Every structure is written in structure tokens, then in C-alpha cells.
Amino acid sequence: MSEEKKIESLQKDGQIFMPDVEKREEAWVGGMDEYEVLHKRALEDPEGYWGERATELLTWFSDFDSVLEADYETPEFKWFSGGRTNVSYNCLDRHLVDGRRNKAALIWQGEPEEDVRVYTYQMLHTEVCRFANVLKKKGVKRGDRVALYMPMIPELTIAMLACTRLGAVHSIVFAGFSSIALQSRIDDSAARVLVTSDAVLRAGKTIALKPNADEALKDCPSVEQCIVVQRGTNDVSMVEGRDSWWHDEINAEDITSECPYEEMDAEDPLFILYTSGSTGKPKGVLHTTGGYLTYAAHTTQHVFDVKDDDVYWCTADIGWITGHSYIVYGPLALGATSVMFEGVPSYPNPDRFWQIVDKFKVNIFYTAPTVIRALMREGEEWTRKYDLGSLRVLGSVGEPINPEAWLWYHKNIGGGKLPIVDTWWQTETGGIMISALPYATPLKPGSATRALPGISAKIVRRDGSPAGPNEGGHLIIDKPWPGMLRTVWGDPERYKSTYFSGFSGAYEAGDGARCDEDGYFWIMGRLDDVINVSGHRMGTAEIESALVAHADVTEAAVVGMPHEVKGETIYAYVTLRSGMEPDDDLLKDLKAWVRKEIGPIATPEFIQFADGLPKTRSGKIMRRVLRKIVEGSDQFGDTSTLADPGVVTDLIEGNRDLI
Ligand code: WTA
Numbered sequence: 001m002s003e004e005k006k007i008e009s010l011q012k013d014g015q016i017f018m019p020d021v022e023k024r025e026e027a028w029v030g031g032m033d034e035y036e037v038l039h040k041r042a043l044e045d046p047e048g049y050w051g052e053r054a055t056e057l058l059t060w061f062s063d064f065d066s067v068l069e070a071d072y073e074t075p076e077f078k079w080f081s082g083g084r085t086n087v088s089y090n091c092l093d094r095h096l097v098d099g100r101r102n103k104a105a106l107i108w109q110g111e112p113e114e115d116v117r118v119y120t121y122q123m124l125h126t127e128v129c130r131f132a133n134v135l136k137k138k139g140v141k142r143g144d145r146v147a148l149y150m151p152m153i154p155e156l157t158i159a160m161l162a163c164t165r166l167g168a169v170h171s172i173v174f175a176g177f178s179s180i181a182l183q184s185r186i187d188d189s190a191a192r193v194l195v196t197s198d199a200v201l202r203a204g205k206t207i208a209l210k211p212n213a214d215e216a217l218k219d220c221p222s223v224e225q226c227i228v229v230q231r232g233t234n235d236v237s238m239v240e241g242r243d244s245w246w247h248d249e250i251n252a253e254d255i256t257s258e259c260p261y262e263e264m265d266a267e268d269p270l271f272i273l274y275t276s277g278s279t280g281k282p283k284g285v286l287h288t289t290g291g292y293l294t295y296a297a298h299t300t301q302h303v304f305d306v307k308d309d310d311v312y313w314c315t316a317d318i319g320w321i322t323g324h325s326y327i328v329y330g331p332l333a334l335g336a337t338s339v340m341f342e343g344v345p346s347y348p349n350p351d352r353f354w355q356i357v358d359k360f361k362v363n364i365f366y367t368a369p370t371v372i373r374a375l376m377r378e379g380e381e382w383t384r385k386y387d388l389g390s391l392r393v394l395g396s397v398g399e400p401i402n403p404e405a406w407l408w409y410h411k412n413i414g415g416g417k418l419p420i421v422d423t424w425w426q427t428e429t430g431g432i433m434i435s436a437l438p439y440a441t442p443l444k445p446g447s448a449t450r451a452l453p454g455i456s457a458k459i460v461r462r463d464g465s466p467a468g469p470n471e472g473g474h475l476i477i478d479k480p481w482p483g484m485l486r487t488v489w490g491d492p493e494r495y496k497s498t499y500f501s502g503f504s505g506a507y508e509a510g511d512g513a514r515c516d517e518d519g520y521f522w523i524m525g526r527l528d529d530v531i532n533v534s535g536h537r538m539g540t541a542e543i544e545s546a547l548v549a550h551a552d553v554t555e556a557a558v559v560g561m562p563h564e565v566k567g568e569t570i571y572a573y574v575t576l577r578s579g580m581e582p583d584d585d586l587l588k589d590l591k592a593w594v595r596k597e598i599g600p601i602a603t604p605e606f607i608q609f610a611d612g613l614p615k616t617r618s619g620k621i622m623r624r625v626l627r628k629i630v631e632g633s634d635q636f637g638d639t640s641t642l643a644d645p646g647v648v649t650d651l652i653e654g655n656r657d658l659i
Helices: 003-012 021-026 032-044 046-057 087-091 121-137 154-166 179-189 210-217 246-250 289-304 321-333 352-360 369-377 403-413 492-500 540-548 584-597 623-630 646-658
Strands: 066-071 076-081 104-109 116-120 145-149 169-172 193-197 199-202 205-208 225-229 243-245 269-275 283-288 311-314 337-341 364-367 393-397 420-423 457-460 473-477 507-515 521-526 530-533 536-539 553-563 567-576 606-609
Touching (some): 032 046, 046 289, 087 289, 087 321, 104 121, 104 154, 121 154, 121 246, 154 193, 179 210, 179 283, 225 246, 269 289, 283 289, 311 321, 492 507, 521 530, 606 646
Parallel strands (some): 169 269, 311 364
Antiparallel strands (some): 066 076, 104 116
């Protein structure tokens, strides 16, 4: 039977992909029996399990007094209290030993093919110490915030680790965000220093970045200094007394490559990362030192089965949590070799990823379903040009991977053999929560499979009662884990109300899911007003506030529309100020407006001008109805509370004209 036929018949029989039994012995978790034992043990004795993991994986300068102090009421969670450690020490210094110090820590592939830089652990240590000394010279101390707004260049990793060396808290803002988005994030965290670059190289083009930083800094009183990495050759204006070049700073005579690390408490803040929520203002998710690093290292080891000689590549951008945990902190804490790529999958050709896999003989490859779907469209010829035989484990993250994309990935990249770990997690969880363990877990395409050992994931109804097999419900985690967020920066109330108020004694993920009779999780998507565009979380409220900030707009409602490649795309309903007539110029203007307010990723693909939006008699927009319209469905559910049912008919017509 051909491979394709085999896959097809497996699918029809509702069968599953069994891991290659021969490879089990070498894997970190060697089979489901071992998984069951670990999981049971971790749930029965979480303190024993996580305490051991923290001791095995990290170097502590002084031992922790307790593993966990949990209080769901306040809420407050403390992991490894009293323990002292340092993240840059764990990611660098302790690897400076024979056999490891000259190992590649970071293999950086620039956007132009010839731009490759390799940093051994020793070299990375030197660069991190030098930049930490620069930050120190700028007055950065323990606890200070440093904002990083940079493309995928090694200096970003260096700056992150330099912050952790000093105990400063980094806040990375994805370089695709606009100056306005940057400004609000810098302002919220009151960062003292901004590190940015002149430009971003993307798909053969140079895109200026510094002007965005300049614009943002006009309204960021906390920022005293701005350090600029030179990546392009474009002209840059520097503000006297505030701005300086990275290369000048790092080469200054008084900058040495010795910089002692700060001994940090396990619960000292490590970084803030902003993520969209269901209100307009992004939440500053705070992760702390000991628990986060333990969890990042632990999951990298178990889920990706990283071995000493492996070349590991996660294709995410470090501006998102996946890059934080699985390009930088997890792999470097383990002393692994991590690939960092500046470019995009489709330039110059849709084979760039496979060419890089072949070039560096990558063993573990972690990407997003949207990338797989986009590359699938280009045809499998592109995958055949290269030797992908080095690969051992494939991963997926960011959204559910549809079985079609799963099978394509499995067949064309995995040679019909390799396990795909579909990893469910969130910015807030710090690391992977639900995922297969490679060579242990039997795989069902489209399912993230089982919760990792020690992760108590459940599906419940709104009233908290357990949902039955295959019944859709709310995904909650009802036991703490070391990588969990510790607060929303500056807003403990929001921390409580968003995550701990829905279900007593549990963390609420905000995702809908079901669990089948084998205990396999099938994630269905967000239950709140957050949409997932190409694996990126976008708050509809954030886009709506951008739209209504435009002078011609009175009201806006944004929903996700199903999209073949992106998963979802942004669809906005807009009502205009009276007297305004919609036309193409206004349409373009509104799209450009959102680009400027938030960034290109937030630009609506469709804008439908409407005379009115469906509202309840109390004036609440019925988003459910708006979502159904873009899905092309007429099953609106209960619409008896609609103030003016006629609005819906108009909207359906408008939608037909647009699509
Ligand atoms: C979604 C990214 C299905 C989910 C790591 C979650 C997924 C949100 C998966 C978090 C997956 C992530 N299957 N859905 N394997 N991974 N999601 O914070 O809706 O950017 O709540 O973290 O992405 O997005 P975030």
C-alpha cells in the first residue's frame, strides 16, 4: 500500500499514528507506561515532582525552602521560595566547561543567505557580559525594565540575557507592532532603556524601524536612553544625549567582558510580555525567574527530546512567547544548539525552511500550522529539493493543526515516519501544557493529545461541573505549575478577574476544547473576543478601539473570519459618522489607520460598512450574530433580544457583496 493510501485508510478507520517503538529507548519519556507513571506521580506529589525537576534542571546558588505556596483567593503563587539563582548563569556560565564551552549555542541565519553567525557558549557569554556592562553604565539595575523592539538578530538574544544577568526585567515588543502599540507597552512597564535597530530586513526589503521608536519615544517619559543596533544601511537620525549605537557602546574602552551576575530570588520578575485580551488594553503578562526557567527547560527536554548533539530550530519570532521559551530560555538552559532565523518561509522561494534544515542538519523542527498550510499550497516539489533526513521530531504551535496540514507535514517533512508534537499552551502558561511526547504518545492528527505529566487539564461546563467525553467546554488547569504567569503587570485585579474568577480553584485558559474517550484534547479555539491570525493572538477590542479612534467612524465590531491559510482573518464591521459615504479611499485610509495604530498584523482584510450593528435592547453588540454572518451561516441561535432584527438582513446582504 502506498504511503498516501496507508494514511488515508488509517484516517478512515479512525486510527492513530504509532510512534516508532525502536526509538523509544532513547527518548526522554520512553512510552505511555512511563508517561502514566510520571503523570500519576506528579499529580499525587506535585511538590516532590517539581522540586526534583527544578533541582535537576537548574543550578541554584541557595536551595529553595518550599516548592509551592498557592493561594487561589488573592491569587498568589510562589514557586521555589527562598531559592536563589540567575537565568543568564543557567543559560551561559554553567555551560563554560570542557566539552560544552565551544559548542554552538546559537546558529543565526540572517535574511541574506550569506549572513550566518555562530556563537559558541563562550562567545555568547562574552557578548552578554559586554552588553550587560553597557546597560549597567546606563544606570540599569535589578528590577528596572528594559524594552526591546528588535528584529530577529543575535543582539536581541544577547540583550535578553544581559537583562537577566543584571536582574533587569525585559519587555519585548514584536517589531511588527506600530509606534503607537510600542508607546503604550513601554509606558505601561515604565521602561528606562529602549533597545532597537535601524531597520528590519524582510523578504529582500529593508524596512526602517528606528522612526517607529522615535515616534513612540515622544511620549515615553520613563525612557532615558535608546540603544540602536545597525542592521541596515538606511539613514537614521539619532537624538543627541538619548540615542547611541550598539557597536559604539559595546566597543567603548571601559566595557569589559566580565560582568558578575546578580543572585536573584526565584520569584523575582524575569520578563513582561504583552498579550491581547478581551478589552482594548493589552495585558502585561509577568513571568518570574525560577519557575519559568524550570518549566521552559523541562518542557524543552521532554517535548522535543533534545539531546546533546542536536540542532534544534524553532521558527517563531522572539517577539512572541514561543520565541522566548523555545528559541532562547529552554534550549540555552539545557545547553542545546538553537537556530535563530531572521527571514520568512517564502523568500526568496517557498523552500527556505527546508533549505535551512538541510544546511544545518536540523534534528528538531518547531513551526506553526499557518506556515505549513502556506507552504502546502506551493506544492511538495519544494520539499523534495533537500535532504531532510536529519530531522527526528517535528512540532506545531499557535492554533489547532487541521488534519490535512498534519498529514502533509508528516508525509513531506517527516518522511511519513516522524512524530509531530502538537503543543497547546499560551503566553500565560510560560511553556507547553498539552502535547504528545515524541516516540511515546500515539498520535491523532488534529489533537494536541494528552496533558504533560503534572499538568491537570480539565474540560468543564460553565457551572464548573465536568464535561463528558467529547462534550465541548472550558479548558481549565486546576493545579498550579511552575511556568504559570504571576500577575498582570500593574493590574492584579485584572489578573484575578481574567484567569481565576471563572472557576474556583482553577486557571481559566479562555479556550474551548473537548476531551475524547482516550483523554486526548481537541482544542476548538478562543471563547473570548480574541482571534487567532496566523497563530498570532489579536484582541478584537484593540482593533475596534483603533477603528473608532478614526474621525469618520462611530462604531466598529471586529470578528474572526475562517481563512484557509491564516486560520482566521480580520473582518470589521464599521458604521460611519452621519453624512459620510463609504468609498475606496476611505477603505484604504481605514486599513492604513489600523496599520499605524497597531501594526500590519492587525489590518482588517475585510471592512464592511454598515448602517447599524445588531444590538440587544440594552445596547450590547451581539457578536455571535456577526461571527455567524462571516462564517456564511444563518444559524444565529436566539435572536429574540435583538432590538432591530432588520439590521441582520442588511448585514448579510452587505457581506455577500463583499466576499
Ligand atoms: C492558541 C502561543 C490549538 C490557543 C503559544 C491559545 C493553540 C492561544 C495551540 C495562545 C495548539 C496555541 N492548538 N490552539 N497547539 N497553541 N493555541 O499566547 O487559542 O500567543 O489560547 O501563545 O493560541 O496564544 P499565545
